[in-house]
Amino acid sequence: MKTKPRKNHTICLPFEKNRYDGLIKAPKTFREYVDGQWVTHPELFPEGMGLGYTMKDIRRSKKLGIAIRRITVSGTDYSIRLSFAMPYMGGFAADAEKGLYLRKYGVPFHALAHTCGRIT
Known part of the structure; x- marks a missing residue:
């Protein structure tokens, strides 16, 4: 089905x-x-x-x-x-702002987690 x-x-x-x-x-x-x-x-x-x-x-x-x-x-x-x-x-936009900005330039996810922390 x-x-x-x-x-x-x-x-x-x-x-x-x-x-x-x-x-x-x-x-x-x-x-x-x-x-x-x-x-x-x-x-x-x-x-x-x-x-x-x-x-x-x-x-x-x-x-x-x-x-x-x-x-x-x-x-x-x-x-x-x-x-x-x-x-x-999943979180507040202000908390994710810097990580999203860096992701725009291709920063890998593991580097984002190391730099910006992780929202759990």
Whole structure:
């Protein structure tokens, strides 16, 4: 039996780290922020966003311990990922910045781990 690849159900939005906790705890303010981002950057959102969405729930990332809000668009659930967190909540972008910069110039992974450390 062949399985279908799972589609990405994550929307990455720009958040300021110091404002995020306040936004996530206030559903009305969070909705206003998402609506503003949709108007400014519609390419970041799935088709059907213009038809509306519902706030689903809040989950806590096991890796980073931060709250992640989910929304439902056209019957599909999407996690709102923070721009200051790496994909799959593998760490914070600021922690990986120097390693990613060095990787751009072909520095081998073992040298990156030695120089920048390892996110576990």
